[in-house]
Amino acid sequence: MSQSVSPATALPATLDPRLDGASILVTGATGSFGHCFLETVLSRYQPRRVIVFSRDELKQFDMQQREPFCSRRDVMRWFLGDVRDADRLRKAMEDVDVVVHAAALKQVPAAEYNPFEAVKTNVLGAQNVIDASLEADVSRIVALSTDKAAAPINLYGATKLVSDKLFVAANNYRGKHPSRFSVVRYGNVLGSRGSVIPYFLARRDLGVLPVTHEAMTRFSISVQEGVGYVLMALAQAWGGEVFVPKIPSYRILDVAKAIAPDARIEIVGIRPGEKLHEEMITATDAITTVEFERYYVILPATELWDVERFRLESSSAPGRMCDIGFSYNSGTNDRFLTVEELRAQIFNPVADG
Numbered sequence: 462m463s464q465s466v467s468p469a470t471a472l473p474a475t476l477d478p479r480l481d482g483a484s485i486l487v488t489g490a491t492g493s494f495g496h497c498f499l500e501t502v503l504s505r506y507q508p509r510r511v512i513v514f515s516r517d518e519l520k521q522f523d524m525q526q527r528e529p530f531c532s533r534r535d536v537m538r539w540f541l542g543d544v545r546d547a548d549r550l551r552k553a554m555e556d557v558d559v560v561v562h563a564a565a566l567k568q569v570p571a572a573e574y575n576p577f578e579a580v581k582t583n584v585l586g587a588q589n590v591i592d593a594s595l596e597a598d599v600s601r602i603v604a605l606s607t608d609k610a611a612a613p614i615n616l617y618g619a620t621k622l623v624s625d626k627l628f629v630a631a632n633n634y635r636g637k638h639p640s641r642f643s644v645v646r647y648g649n650v651l652g653s654r655g656s657v658i659p660y661f662l663a664r665r666d667l668g669v670l671p672v673t674h675e676a677m678t679r680f681s682i683s684v685q686e687g688v689g690y691v692l693m694a695l696a697q698a699w700g701g702e703v704f705v706p707k708i709p710s711y712r713i714l715d716v717a718k719a720i721a722p723d724a725r726i727e728i729v730g731i732r733p734g735e736k737l738h739e740e741m742i743t744a745t746d747a748i749t750t751v752e753f754e755r756y757y758v759i760l761p762a763t764e765l766w767d768v769e770r771f772r773l774e775s776s777s778a779p780g781r782m783c784d785i786g787f788s789y790n791s792g793t794n795d796r797f798l799t800v801e802e803l804r805a806q807i808f809n810p811v812a813d814g
Contacts, residue, residue, distance in 0.1 A: 478695035480505075486512040486557045488544055488590060489564030491520035493653055494605065497684045498561060498691065503529045503536075512538045514553050515564065544586030550593040557597055561691060562590050562604040562628075565621070569609075569734050572617040583620035584627070591631045591642065600639045603694045604628045605687075606646035606703065608680055608739040608791070611746065615734030625703060629761050632701040641700035645690050646741055648680025648708060648791065651806055657716060658807055665721035671729045677713040678738050678791040681798060682706065683806075690756070697775060701761030705741045705750075710794040711803055719803035738792030747787040751780040757789065 480502060487495050490513040499511060511533075515521060521539050524530055530537055542549035544564045554560065565583050566572055572579035587604065594602045606625050609618030631642040652658045657679075661670055690706045698704075717726055731737065742750055742757060749760040751768075753776045760768060772780045798806070 478506075478692045480559065480695070481507045482509050483558040484508070484510040484512070484556055485559045485561070486514055486554060487561045487563060488514045489562075491515045491517055491524055492563060493650065493684050494563050494687060496524065498563075498688045500529060501685070501688050501692070503533055508536055510538060510556075511536050512540055512553060512557065514540045514542055514544075514550075516541065516543050543582075544589055545581050547589040547592065550589050551596060554593045554597040554599060557594075557599050558601070559695060560590065560594055560599050560602045561695075562587065562602065565605070565624075567607075567617060569615050569617050570732075572620070573615060573734055576616050579616055579620050583617070584623045587624040587627050591627060594640055594642075595631070595635060595638050598638055598640065600641065601695055601698065602628070602631075602640060602642045603691055603698070604642070604644050605691070606644050608646065608648040608741045609736075610646060611740045612743050614736060617734075629701050629703065630763075632761065632765055633763055635700075641698055643694050643698035643700060644703040645687075645694050646703055646705050647682050647687055647690065648739055648741065649682070650684050650687060651681050653684070657713060658720070661717060661720045662807075665724060668721075668724050669727050670717045670721055670724045671727045672713055672717055673729055673731045673735065674737055675714055675726075675728060676737060676792075677731075678710050678794075678797075679713070680708055680739055680741065680791045680794070681711050682708045693756075699766050699771060699775060701763075701765045703759035705757040705759065705789065707755055707757070709796040709798050710791040711798045715798070715800045716803055716807075718800045719807060738790050740788060740790045742783075742787070742789035744786055744788045747783040747789075748785065750783045750787075752783050753780040754778050757783070 485508050487498060489495055490499060502508060513521060518541055540553045542553060566579045607621050610621040610625055613619040613622050625644050628642045628644050649656055664670060690704060694704050746759050751758045751772050
């Protein structure tokens with residue numbers, strides 16, 4: 462099996478996460494993922510109730526004015542709250558069937574400068590989501606992760622690794638609760654806030670683009686593809702998996718060429734907490750990782766179910782255990798976006814959902 466597939470074939474069209482009639486809560490729902498996820502849910506399914514749970518009243522107000530949210534007041538619910546507040550989460554999760562946990566402090570420099578603030582949101586907040594989900598008997602919970610959680614070297618990645626471990630381990634003590642916890646880990650969302658693309662776009666007319674290192678690479682995924690993999694996890698998770706999609710990489714120099722081909726490149730050096738290449742599956746993880754056609758699954762450390770049965774039955778085609786020594790790294794990926802593909806995605810984005 463190849464490591465990556467075309468975005469157009471990233472997920473089967475017949476995927477059914479069983480969201481008709483469901484009550485769905487999304488933490489951090491006013492972010493780019495939350496917007497796209499909820500737009501997708503409202504266009505494809507008939508949920509009983511959709512709950513936006515986030516801290517920012519202005520972002521919630523702005524979201525309420527936009528379609529499809531303003532015309533779906535019958536199902537939309539707007540909860541101001543912080544995942545640090547366990548009591549508020551418990552109140553918001555009453556009679557909820559599905560939770561998607563997207564709230565996080567994500568800016569690497571801010572987390573380095575304010576470390577315990579990141580811990581309170583990304584670690585303690587994650588445990589609050591888990592506890593509230595169990596108390597409310599939420600049936601399916603998916604948490605978003607990041608490639609920076611694999612062999613982390615910055616605090617943001619470290620907090621997300623802890624969050625991943627908490628969500629996987631929650632399956633160990635769910636007891637009689639119906640809750641199934643899983644994680645979806647993916648790389649940089651192309652063009653998202655804080656990423657290199659809007660930074661380069663803002664500077665392209667200056668004629669000089671600062672690049673940290675000429676060999677730097679990153680994984681790439683669109684926000685709609687990320688939504689698709691979360692829907693897949695909601696449909697297929699047994700509980701305890703870390704789903705890792707097969708996605709392409711890009712070279713930072715190619716992004717610069719795509720945005721400003723005539724600009725001079727200034728090498729400024731790798732910043733603190735930054736990797737030359739990102740990794741989503743380490744060689745150690747690979748020992749307990751199953752490869753399927755469109756994604757990988759890192760198995761839970763504690764065996765929660767029959768792995769052989771999972772390998773054969775959890776997807777439309779059987780999976781296989783990864784080879785010893787395998788790692789999934791943006792620098793050794795077998796699929797890289799070309800300069801032309803990057804230019805098309807940056808300047809002429811097409812909704813791929």
